[in-house]
Amino acid sequence: MPKILSVNAGSSSLKFKLYAMPAEDVVISGLVDRIGHSDCIFTYEYQGTKHKSVQAVQNHTEAVQLVTDALLDSGAIRDKSEIVGIGHRVAHGGRDYTQSTEITPVVQQKIDELSDMSPLHNPVNLLGIEAFEKLLPDAREVAVFDTSFHSTIPSKAYMYALPFEYYEKYGIRRYGFHGQSHQYIYSEVNRRYDRDFSRKIISCHLGNGASVCAIKDGKSVNTSMGFTPLAGLVMGTRSGDVDPNILPFLAEKEDLSAADVRQILNHKSGLLGLSGVSNDVRDVLKAEADGNKRAELALQVYVHQIQTYIAAYTADLGGLQTLVFTAGVGEHSAPIRERVCAALGYLGVKIDADANQDNDLDISAADSRVKVLVIPTNEELVIARETEKVLDS
Structure with missing residues (x-):
């Protein structure tokens, strides 16, 4: 074999x-x-x-x-x-x-x-x-x-409103990442459930790096990471989305080089930068429980950004059938899943508290219009499948 x-x-x-x-x-x-x-x-x-x-x-x-x-x-x-x-x-x-x-x-x-x-x-x-x-x-x-799965994103979603020449010269556009993870999530939902649940999926890959992906009929139609893996959600040490004019403002005020700004955005921001505690969600949750207000704020910003993308991508999909949480935080943090879903009732999202606490596969409440799942990602299996496909072609 x-x-x-x-x-x-x-x-x-x-x-x-x-x-x-x-x-x-x-x-x-x-x-x-x-x-x-x-x-x-x-x-x-x-x-x-x-x-x-x-x-x-x-x-x-x-x-x-x-x-x-x-x-x-x-x-x-x-x-x-x-x-x-x-x-x-x-x-x-x-x-x-x-x-x-x-x-x-x-x-x-x-x-x-x-x-x-x-x-x-x-x-x-x-x-x-x-x-x-x-x-x-x-x-x-x-x-x-990582970027291949997102090659199906339409131009209206991947183009930035910059001078078009920069797209032509440098390929500046949204590419998206965590492609193997989102691809695996689709394959698992499609394998386990019928089309009532697999046509319109939002996959939330929440780890130290994090991204959300809208998947329609097996194809990525939008994703939160962009030209680089820095864009989108608040992450462990990465800022996610910020007003781009903040960057020259900080460079001028703090006398920072481009490398300095890149270091701040990638390694000193996110949960670590906001909380001052850690880049690890578990540590920040513990600090919040101990009364740390910055940790509380960091988690509020973190959760709100995830909710914002889920709402936006539901519009891209024209509705939502299945919401999936995966990767380290997505698979293991019941408090984060609970907080994210708490504000999504208007989309038909409702979770079962006990199932969520137990990290069950299906954490949907009985009356939830949207299926809510916790699926461990398997990027290595996707890599093996893709390799086999190329070798056989």
């Missing part, structure tokens, strides 16, 4: 899952965390047994070597040749890549060029590609772009 390796390379991490296809069985999965440090943590699970080690891992090439050794030593594979394909999550495909594509030197060069649009993600995605290319040279590599 051919095996496909799904890879998600971060700046200091490497997440992987090996699938036996087409059965989609997970053979082994794991994470190399804190790459570049002497106390890098490597964890993996194989046949129900979890393994953990701490060691120095200086770069992504060493991390890939660690993963490759574990695949062989554990018995997950007998020979490297069993892995026929490696699917890589790549953040930004720009206008060039509206679907997953096999990686060639030309594709690698383009991913590198697109780093201008996604400086926090594309460069490290490329590191993962190059490292596996060296250590598993016989496996075909496929780029699965």
Whole structure:
């Protein structure tokens, strides 16, 4: 049975899952965390047994070597040749890549060029590609772009009201991200329910990074992230939407460079910037319970922004059949789901308090006109499916 390796390379991490296809069985999965440090943590699970080690891992090439050794030593594979394909999550495909594509030197060069649009993600995605290319040279590599699922968004939703020449010259437009997650959510709703619930879906991917996506008949028609993953919702450390004139105002008042402003918006804003406590929703909820007013305000802004996008995207869809919460916060934070849904009664959204507290799949109240679901995302499975599709084409 051919095996496909799904890879998600971060700046200091490497997440992987090996699938036996087409059965989609997970053979082994794991994470190399804190790459570049002497106390890098490597964890993996194989046949129900979890393994953990701490060691120095200086770069992504060493991390890939660690993963490759574990695949062989554990018995997950007998020979490297069993892995026929490696699917890589790549953040930004720009206008060039509206679907997953096999990686060639030309594709690698383009991913590198697109780093201008996604400086926090594309460069490290490329590191993962190059490292596996060296250590598993016989496996075909496929780029699965975050942006591809959103290539169906109409121009009225993706264009910014800037001089048109900037769209022509630089491709400045809304692209959207978390594509694999939103794609998986649609596939799961479609698999579990009939068309009464799968035609008009709003998917809320709420983690440290967060986005909302409107999905109509299986296609993304709008999403909250934009030209970069900074736009849209309030996130852990990212600002989400702000008045663009704030940026030159701050630069002038605080004598900030473009890099300084970028650092503030991406790393010092969001829940962390508003609360002064943490970028983690759990910490901010605890601080609020302890009487911290800034934490309370941060959560109010956070929830209100999610509600605003859900309302707007219901208009884009011409109604709402299913509302889905996914990713770390969406899957595990009953208080956030409760607060978001509390103001959506006019859309027909009503949740069952007990089901919500238990993180059930279906948290809809019996009289809710909209189905409200909690579905754990599985971006790695989408990567494996997309890789298999490209290899078979």
